[in-house]
Amino acid sequence: MMSKKIELMVGIFVALGIAALLMLSLKVANSGISGGGESYNLFAKFDNIGGLKVRSPIKVGGVVVGRVSDITLDSEDYTPVVTMKIYQQYDQFSEATSVAILTAGLLGEQYIGLQPGFMDESVEILQPNDFIEDTKPALVLEELIGQFLFGQGSGDE
Amino acid sequence: MQQLQLLGKNTLALISGLGRAVIVLLSAILHRPDFRKGTPLLMQQLYNVGFLSLVIIVVSGGFIGMVLALQGYTILVGYGAEASLGPMVALALLRELGPVVSALLFAGRAGSALTAEIGLMKATEQLSSLEMMAVDPLRRVIAPRFWAGFISLPLLAAIFSMVGILGAHLVGVDWLGVDSGTFWSVMQSQVDFNKDILNGIIKSVVFAFVVTWIAVYKGYDCEPTSEGISRATTSTVVQSSLLILALDFILTALMFAV
Numbered sequence: 001m002m003s004k005k006i007e008l009m010v011g012i013f014v015a016l017g018i019a020a021l022l023m024l025s026l027k028v029a030n031s032g033i034s035g036g037g038e039s040y041n042l043f044a045k046f047d048n049i050g051g052l053k054v055r056s057p058i059k060v061g062g063v064v065v066g067r068v069s070d071i072t073l074d075s076e077d078y079t080p081v082v083t084m085k086i087y088q089q090y091d092q093f094s095e096a097t098s099v100a101i102l103t104a105g106l107l108g109e110q111y112i113g114l115q116p117g118f119m120d121e122s123v124e125i126l127q128p129n130d131f132i133e134d135t136k137p138a139l140v141l142e143e144l145i146g147q148f149l150f151g152q153g154s155g156d157e
Numbered sequence: 158m159q160q161l162q163l164l165g166k167n168t169l170a171l172i173s174g175l176g177r178a179v180i181v182l183l184s185a186i187l188h189r190p191d192f193r194k195g196t197p198l199l200m201q202q203l204y205n206v207g208f209l210s211l212v213i214i215v216v217s218g219g220f221i222g223m224v225l226a227l228q229g230y231t232i233l234v235g236y237g238a239e240a241s242l243g244p245m246v247a248l249a250l251l252r253e254l255g256p257v258v259s260a261l262l263f264a265g266r267a268g269s270a271l272t273a274e275i276g277l278m279k280a281t282e283q284l285s286s287l288e289m290m291a292v293d294p295l296r297r298v299i300a301p302r303f304w305a306g307f308i309s310l311p312l313l314a315a316i317f318s319m320v321g322i323l324g325a326h327l328v329g330v331d332w333l334g335v336d337s338g339t340f341w342s343v344m345q346s347q348v349d350f351n352k353d354i355l356n357g358i359i360k361s362v363v364f365a366f367v368v369t370w371i372a373v374y375k376g377y378d379c380e381p382t383s384e385g386i387s388r389a390t391t392s393t394v395v396q397s398s399l400l401i402l403a404l405d406f407i408l409t410a411l412m413f414a415v
Contacts, residue, residue: 003197006204013208017312020319021358027341028247028322029350 038088039066040128044099044112049080050138051110052101058084058112065090068112084112093126094119098134110138178374185299185373198301206267206302207309211316213266214259218317221258222324225249230333239335243344246325251348251357252413255318257405260364263310264397268372271302272393275376276386284377299373306369307362314361356412363404368397 049071058066066086074081086093096117103110117123117134126132225246233239275298278284284294322344329335348354372393379389
């Protein structure tokens, strides 16, 4: 009888421990990219990616439609190439779509903002592994300040 | 001259102590497992060491999480960055406080009890009687206690972290008004399973090994007098606490240093 009770208590203890571990890995950490279902790749070349990282979100109007899956440097012209993994359900982006690297808040993380282009008979839908031509590089604060200061200087002369 | 002799004596004592500790550990755990006899003994110890430590772990985990949320909020709100409260608390708990504080509490709550129990068994010659009956006290007494501690502490550390995060949620979200969705989603985007959770578990496994090893060895090796038991219990708590903190630094340097 006594040993039954002890076994029950130990069972509760171990179950609690495993439940805590499970909860930690499921609720607290991002175990795998969420929505890990179907997805396809798009590419974009930027002049400057700023602080963009792999796994940064890709948003259309604030809604996450994919994640950055890879960042490489083009071997010919040495510009960064960003591989964007877009969820399969959003597969109707037109060729006129533009991408920009934006910042969440003043000091926040950088993410990619997609601006869906207009649809027309003459405009084709982006196919998987296409390059998006219309890109805007990340704003680098130091460059902005530099431009501002130079602008001030030339204005006085 | 006398100083030198003292130094030599102490060094020899240290080395022979280390040797005895290794022998106790190896002969306790390196043998063919006997599940039919061993399981009830292990159950009893898991109850003593693990289940009975739950209360102190849950209560202190909850309060530490709440204090972290309160302190973190007052600083973060100055930068308008209270959305980062979730990841701050989660990373602090998972990487450091969970493994370290639960190991320190475990050393005080369970480690000292193990040492005192084994020491008293030795003082009252129960261990010698076992040997007289051809029962190996290392296998019968030391092994289940060691395994129980080794299994319990990682589980306790996970419970500690989880309760701490829930406590931080209680203070941060329900009291101070951080948005609940932000709290969890920013935490999820910042906490990495391999880097944070797995490394925290590795830490607590290392601490579990060290704390229970010290506890059972100190009990088994103590002077069989009431004074000796009290000295052994004290040195269990002191030595395991110091080793936990020192090992934590080394592990952190290996895991998280850039």
